[in-house]
Amino acid sequence: MERTRGSGIDFVHRHFGTGRKYIVEISSGSAALLDFDGDGRLDVFFGQGAPLPGHVGAATDHRDRLYRNLGDFRFEDVTEQSGAFDLEYTLSAAAPDLDGDGDPDLLLCNLGPDRLLRNDSGSFVDVTETSGILADDYSSAAAFADFDRDGDLDLFIAQYVLEVFDHEGCGDRSKGREWVSYCSPDEYPAAHDRLFRNDDGTFTDVTEAAGIVDVDGKGLGLVISDYDFDGDADLFVANDSTPNQLWCNQGGFCFRDVAAVVGVAVGLNGMSQACMGTDFADVDGDGDFDLVAANLALEGLTLYQYDGRSMFDDKSISSGLQRPSLLYVGFGAELFDVENDGDIDLLVVNGHVVDNIERSDPAQTFSQPAQLFLNDGTGRFSVALEEAGPYFRERHVSRALAVGDLDNDGDLDAVIGDNNGPPHLLENRAGHRRSWIGLELIGKARNRSALGALVRVRAGGRTHVNEVRGTSSFAAFHDLRLLFGLGDLESVDQVEVRWPDGEVQTCEHLPARRYHRITQQ
Numbered sequence: 001m002e003r004t005r006g007s008g009i010d011f012v013h014r015h016f017g018t019g020r021k022y023i024v025e026i027s028s029g030s031a032a033l034l035d036f037d038g039d040g041r042l043d044v045f046f047g048q049g050a051p052l053p054g055h056v057g058a059a060t061d062h063r064d065r066l067y068r069n070l071g072d073f074r075f076e077d078v079t080e081q082s083g084a085f086d087l088e089y090t091l092s093a094a095a096p097d098l099d100g101d102g103d104p105d106l107l108l109c110n111l112g113p114d115r116l117l118r119n120d121s122g123s124f125v126d127v128t129e130t131s132g133i134l135a136d137d138y139s140s141a142a143a144f145a146d147f148d149r150d151g152d153l154d155l156f157i158a159q160y161v162l163e164v165f166d167h168e169g170c171g172d173r174s175k176g177r178e179w180v181s182y183c184s185p186d187e188y189p190a191a192h193d194r195l196f197r198n199d200d201g202t203f204t205d206v207t208e209a210a211g212i213v214d215v216d217g218k219g220l221g222l223v224i225s226d227y228d229f230d231g232d233a234d235l236f237v238a239n240d241s242t243p244n245q246l247w248c249n250q251g252g253f254c255f256r257d258v259a260a261v262v263g264v265a266v267g268l269n270g271m272s273q274a275c276m277g278t279d280f281a282d283v284d285g286d287g288d289f290d291l292v293a294a295n296l297a298l299e300g301l302t303l304y305q306y307d308g309r310s311m312f313d314d315k316s317i318s319s320g321l322q323r324p325s326l327l328y329v330g331f332g333a334e335l336f337d338v339e340n341d342g343d344i345d346l347l348v349v350n351g352h353v354v355d356n357i358e359r360s361d362p363a364q365t366f367s368q369p370a371q372l373f374l375n376d377g378t379g380r381f382s383v384a385l386e387e388a389g390p391y392f393r394e395r396h397v398s399r400a401l402a403v404g405d406l407d408n409d410g411d412l413d414a415v416i417g418d419n420n421g422p423p424h425l426l427e428n429r430a431g432h433r434r435s436w437i438g439l440e441l442i443g444k445a446r447n448r449s450a451l452g453a454l455v456r457v458r459a460g461g462r463t464h465v466n467e468v469r470g471t472s473s474f475a476a477f478h479d480l481r482l483l484f485g486l487g488d489l490e491s492v493d494q495v496e497v498r499w500p501d502g503e504v505q506t507c508e509h510l511p512a513r514r515y516h517r518i519t520q521q
Contacts, residue, residue, distance in 0.1 A: 001389055001390075001391075001426065001427045001429055002389075002390070002391045002424055002425065002426055002427075003073040003425045003426070003427045004422065004423065004424050004425045006074075007073050007074060007075050007425055008067065008070075008074055008075040008076055008077070009044065009067050009075050009423065009425065010077070010422075011046045011048075011065045011067070011422065011423060012421065012422050013028070013029050013046065013048065013049065013417060013418060013419060013420055013421060013422070013423070014048065014049045014060070014062065014420060015028050015029075015049045015419060015420045016049045016050060016051050016052050016055060016062070016089075017052070017420070018052060018053075018054035018055055018056070019054070019177070020052070020053070020054045020168040020169065021167075021168055021169030021170075021180060021181065021182050021183070022052055022053075022164055022165060022167075022168070022182075023161065023164060023167070023182055023183060023185070023188065024052070024089060024091075024111050024138065024164050025049075025052070025182070025420075026182045026353050026355065026419065027091075027140075027160075027220070027353065027399065027419075028047075028049055028089070028091055028399065028419060028475075029047075029398070029399030029400050029417040029418055029419040029420075029475065030046065030047035030090065030091060030092040030093060030399070030400045030417050030475035030476065031044065031045070031046055031047075031400040031401075031402040031415045031416070031417040031423060031475070031476055031477075032044070032045040032046075032047075032092070032093040032094070032095050032106075032402060032476065032477035033045075033095075033402050033403075033404040033406075033415065033477060033478055033479050034095035034104040034106075034477065035104065036066065036068075036082065036084065036095075036103065036104060036119060036122060036124075037068060037103075037122045038102065038103055038122075039069075040408070041069035041070075041071060041406075041408065042069055042404045042405070042406050042479055043066060043067060043068050043069050043075075043078075044066070044067045044069070044075065044402075044415055045064065045065070045066050045067075045084060045093055045095070045106070045477075046064060046065045046067075046417060046423060047064050047090030047091060047092060047093055047108065047417075047475070048062050048063060048064045048065065048085075048090055049062060049089050049090075050062045050087060050088060050089040050090075050111075052089075052165075053165055062087060063079060063085040063086075063087065064079070064084065064085035064086065064090050064093075064108070065077060065079045065085065066078055066079050066082050066084040066085070069406065071407070072407065073406065073407065073425060073427060081123075082122060082123060082124055083117070083123055083124040083125065083126075084106060084117060084124045086108055086110070086115045086117075086126070088108070088110035088111065088112045088113060088115065089110055089111035089112060090108050090109070090110050091109050091110060091111060091138070091139060091140055091141075091475060092108075092109045092139075092140060092141050092142065092400070092475040092476070092477075093106055093107065093108050093109065093142075093477055094106075094107045094109075094141075094142040094143065094144060094470060094471055094477050095107075095470070095477050096144045096153055096449045096451055096470060097448045097449045098116075098118070098144070098153055098198075098201075098446070099118065099201065099446060100445055100446040100447070100448045101119075102448060103119040103120075103121065103122070104119055104449070105117060105118050105119045105124075106119070106124060107133075107142050107144075107155070109135075109139035109140060109141060109142050109157065110139060111137075111138050111139075111164065112136055113128070113135075113136045114128070114133055114135045114136070114139050114142075114157065115128050116128045116131045116133055130202070131202065131203055132196070132199075132202045132203040132204055132205075133155065133196060133203050134205065135157050135159065135194050137159050137160075137162060137191040137192075138159055138160040138161055138162070138164060138191050139157050139158070139159050139160075140158050140159060140160045140219055140220050140221075140222075140475070141157070141158045141219065141220070141221065141222035141471060141474075141475065142155060142156065142157045142158075142222075142471065143155075143156050143158075143222050143223070143224045143235070143469075143470065143471035144156075144449075144451055144470065144471075145224045145233035145451050145452045145500070146233065146447050146451070146452055146500045146501070147195075147197075147232070147233055147249060147253060148197065148252070148253050149231075149232070149500065149501055149502065151444065151445040151446060151447060151501065152198040152200070152201075152445065152446040152447060153198055153446060153447050153449070153451060154195070154196060154197050154198045154203075155195070155196040155198070155203060156193065156194070156195050156196075156222070156224075156235055157193060157194045157195075157196075158193050158219030158220070158221075158222040158237050159190075159191035159192060159193050159194065159219060160185075160190075160191055160218050160219060160220060160240070161185055161188035161189065161190060161191055161218055162188060162189045162190070162191050163188055163189060164188070166188075167183045167187055167188070169181060169182065169183065170182070170183040170184070170187065178356060178359070179356065179359060181354045181355055181356050181357075182353060182354065182355065184241065185218050185240045185241050185274070186241055188218075190214070190215070190216050190217055190218045190242065191218070192207070192214045192217075193207070193212060193214045193217060193219055193237065194207050194212075195207045195210050195212050195255075197253060198446075201446075206253060209253070210253050210254055210255050211250075211254050211255045211256060212247065212255055213257075214245070216242045216243075217237060217239045217242055217243075217245055218239050218240045218241060218242050219237045219238070219239055219240075219245075220238055220239070220240050220275065220276050220277075220474065221237070221238030221275055221276055221277050221278035221293065221294075221333075221472075221473070221474055222235070222236070222237055222238070222278070222471055222472075223235075223236050223238075223278050223279055223280055223469060223471065223472040224236075224451075224452070224467075224469055224471065225280040225289050225467055225469065226452070226454060226467065227246075227280060227288070227289050227291075227306065228248070228310075229288070229454075230249075231498075231502050232249035232250075232251055233249055233452045233500075234246065234247060234248050234249050235247040235249075235255070236259075236264070236278060236280070236291065238275035238276065238277070238278040238293050239272070239275055240274050240275060240276070241272055241273075241274050242272050243259060243260065243265040243266055243272050244259050244264055244265050244266070244272075244273075244275060244293070245257045245259050245265075246258050246259040246262060246264050246265075262310060262311055262312050263304065263311055263312040263313065263314065264291060264304045264312050267295075267299065267302060267314065267316070268314045268316060268317070273293070273295045273296065273299045273302065274295055274296035274299065275293045275294070275295055275302075276293075276294050276295065276329075276330060276331045276332075276333075276474050277293070277294040277330060277331050277332045277333035277334075277348070277401065277472075277473045277474035278291065278292060278293045278294070278333065278472065278473070278474075279291075279292050279333060279334050279335045279472040279473060280335070280467075280469075280472070281335035281336070281344045281466070282344060282464070282465050282466075283303070283305070283319075283335065283344045283346075283375060283379045284305060284378060284379035285342075285343070285377060285378070285379075285462070286308060287308070287463055287465055288306045288308045288465070289306060289465070289467075290303065290304060290305045290306050290312075290379070291303070291304040291306070291312060292304075292321075292333055292335055292346060293333070294325075294330025294331060294332070294333035294348055294474070295329075295330060296329055296353075297326065297327055297328060297329050297352065297357075297364055298326060298327075299326075300316060300321065300322035300323065300325045300326045301316060301321040301322055301325040301330060301333070301346075301348065302314065302316045302321075302322070303315045303316050303319045303321050303379075305319075305379060315379065318380070319379055319380055319381055320373070320380050320381045320382055321346070321373060321381050324371065324373075324383045325348065325371065327363060327364055328348075328350040328368050328369075328371065329350055329351060329352045329353055329368065330348045330349075330350055331348075331349055331350065331351060331398060331399045331400070331401070331474045331475075332347075332348065332349040332398065332399060332400050332401025332402075332416065332417075332473045332474045332475070332476060333346065333347070333348045333349075333401065333473055333474065334346070334347050334401050334403050334414075334472060334473045334476075334478070336403055336412050336483075337412075337431070337483075337484070337485035338372065338374070338411075338412070338428065338430060338431060339374070339430050339431055339433075339434065339485065340410070340411055340430075340431040340432070340433070340434040340435065340436045340485030340486065340487070341377075341434055341485055341487050342377070342462065342464065342484075342485050342486065342487050343374075343375040343376070343377045343485075344375055345372065345373060345374050345375050345381075346372075346373040346375070346381060347370070347371075347372050347373075347401065347403070347414060348370065348371045348372075348373070348401075349370045349396075349398035349399070349400075349401045349416050350368035350369065350370060350371065350398060351366070351367060351368050351396060351397035351398045351399065351418070351419060352364060352365065352366045352367075352368060352397070354366070365395065366397060367395035367396055367397050368395055368396070368397075368398075369392055369393065369394060369395050369396075370391065370392055370396070370398060370416070371383055371392070372384040372388040372392060387430075389426075391424065391426060396416075396418050396421070396424070397418055397419045397420065397421065398416050398417070398418050398419070398424075399417050399418065399419050399474060399475055400415075400416065400417030400473070400474055400475040400476045401414060401415075401416055401417075401473045401474065401476055402414070402415045402417075402473065402476035402477060402478050403415075403473075403478050403479065404478055404479025404481075405438070405479055405481065405483060406425070406427070407427065408515070409432045410431065410432045410436040410438060410483065410513060410514075411428040411430065411431020411432045411436065411483070412428055412431065412479070412483060413425070413426060413427050413428045414426040414428070417475065417476075431485065434485060434486065434487055434488065435485075435486040435487060435488060435489050435490055435512045435513055436483060436484060436485050436486055436512060436513060437457065437459075437483075437484050437486060437492055437495075437510060437511075437512050437513075437514070437516065438481055438482070438483045438484075438514070438515035438516065439455060439481060439482045439483075439484075439495065439515070439516055439518060440480075440481045440515055440516070440517045440518070441453050441455075441468055441480075441481075441482070441497065441517075441518050441519075441520075442517060442518070442519040442520065443499060443500065443520050444499070444501070444520045447500055449468070449470070449480055450468045450480075450499065450500065450520070451468050451469065451470055451480075451500065452467065452468065452469075452500035453467065453468045453497055453498065453499050453500055454466075454467050454497070454498040455467070455468075455482055455495065455496065455497050455498075456494075456495070456496040457484045457492050457494075457495050457496075458492065458493045458494045458495075458496070459484075459486055459489050459491070459492035459493055460486070460487070460489045460493075464484045466482050466484070468480055468482060481515065486512050489512060490511065490512050490513070491509060491510065491511050491512055492509070492510050492512065493508070493509065494506055494507070494508055494509075495507045495510055495516075495518070497518060497520075499520050503520065503521075505518070505520065505521060
C-alpha cells in the first residue's frame with residue numbers, strides 16, 4: 001500500500017535536463033535508509049540532481065534531502081539542521097558507521113567529486129578533504145566491507161562513463177528534435193571503478209595494486225557477497241552493455257575477475273547485457289547465494305543460480321522471470337521475503353531510458369509499472385497482480401529501490417526513487433501476518449555495522465542464510481537489520497553469526513516476532 005501522501009515527504013527529484021539529453025539525466029534517482037539519530041526508526045535520504053550545462057536562470061534548491069522518521073509513516077525534513085546534503089549531482093548514497101561511534105555516516109556518490117559526511121550525534125560534517133577518497137567522475141554506487149579483515153571498513157566505488165557532456169542526444173535530427181533521445185552507453189568511454197583501503201580512518205587508493213583492472217566496465221549496480229563462503233568479501237559489478245565483473249577476493253587485498261569463468265559475465269546468448277540493479281539471495285533454498293540482475297527491455301531479468309561449488313547457471317527462462325519482464329527496463333531490483341513465508345521473492349522497479357521510445361516501438365513505454373515476483377519456494381517465480389496492490393497498476397519512471405522495516409512491524413517496506421519526479425513509500429501489509437525474526441548485529445571496533453557478517457537461521461528443519469550488505473539493488477542503501485520469514489513457526493532453533501573477522505557466535509532458541517540485538521563477543 002502506498003503511504004507517500006500525508007507522510008511529510010515532499011521531495012521531488014530533478015534531473016535538471018535542458019533538452020541537451022545528457023546521459024546522467026536519465027539514470028538518476030536514489031534513496032538510502034539509515035537511522036541517523038539513533039531512535040530505532042529508519043530515516044530516509046534522497047539524492048538530488050544539480051544544474052547541468054545549458055541551465056538558464058537562477059539555480060533552484062538542489063540540496064539532497066534527509067527526512068526523520070516520526071513513526072506511522074510520518075516524516076519531517078531535517079536536511080538543514082542535520083547538514084546531510086551537498087550541492088553536487090548526487091547519484092547514490094551509502095550509510096555505514098565508518099568510525100565505530102554508533103551512528104551512520106554518509107558517502108555520497110556524485111557526478112563530480114564524491115563526498116564523505118561524518119555523523120556527529122545527528123549532525124553531519126564534510127570530512128572529504130581529509131578522508132583520502134578521491135573519485136570525481138561518474139560514481140554510480142559505493143559499497144563498504146572489511147576486505148582485508150583488519151577490523152575496519154574499506155570502500156569500493158563503481159563508476160559509469162566519462163565525457164558525459166560530449167554528447168547532446170542521439171537520433172535522426174532531420175526528423176525533428178522530438179526524435180532525439182539519450183545516447184547509448186556505447187557512445188562513451190568507461191570510467192574506472194576504484195578500491196580504497198581504510199588505513200586507520202584514512203582511505204588509500206589501492207585499485208591497481210589489488211588487481212582491479214577495469215578496462216571497459218560501465219558499472220551501475222553493485223553488491224558485495226561472500227558467494228563462495230571462503231570468509232572473504234567478494235564484489236559483483238553489474239555493467240551497462242559491457243560484461244559484468246565478479247571480483248573474487250583472493251586474500252591479501254588481491255582480487256581476480258572470475259565472472260566469465262563462473263558464468264555471470266553475460267547472458268544466455270553470450271552477449272553483454274545492459275545491467276542496472278542487482279542482488280544476491282538464496283532463492284531456491286539450498287543454502288547458497290543466487291544472483292539477479294535487472295536489464296534493458298528485450299533482455300528481461302537474469303537469474304544466475306549458484307550450484308554451491310563453483311558455477312552459476314542461467315535460469316532466467318525456467319525461473320519464470322525473463323518473459324514477464326521483456327518489455328520493461330529494470331532498475332532497482334531486490335530479493336527479500338515479502339510475505340514472510342520463508343521464500344525469497346523479487347521486487348523490481350522499472351522505467352525506460354529512451355524518453356520517446358513510443359515513437360520507435362509502440363509496444364514499449366517510457367513510464368512503466370513495478371513488478372512483484374512471488375517465489376514458490378523452489379526458485380520459480382510468478383508475477384503478483386491484484387494481490388500486489390494498486391501501486392503496481394500505475395506507471396512511473398523509477399530508478400532506486402531501497403527496502404527496510406520503516407514501521408518496525410516485522411516485514412520489509414520499500415522506498416522507490418523516481419527519475420525527475422516524487423518518490424514513493426510502499427507499506428508491506430502482507431508480511432506481518434506470518435511469523436518472523438529480526439536481527440540487529442553489532443560488530444567490533446570500526447565495523448560496528450557488521451557489514452559482511454554471514455547469518456544462518458535454523459528453524460523447522462530449514463536453514464535460512466543472509467548477509468549484512470547495505471548496498472545492492474540500484475542507487476540504494478538498505479536496512480542493515482536482517483529479517484527472516486518463518487511462516488507459522490514461533491521460535492528458531494539456532495542463529496549462527498559468522499562475523500566479518502571470521503569469529504562464529506551462536507544463539508539458541510530465540511523467540512519469533514521480535515528483533516534481537518546480537519553483539520559480537
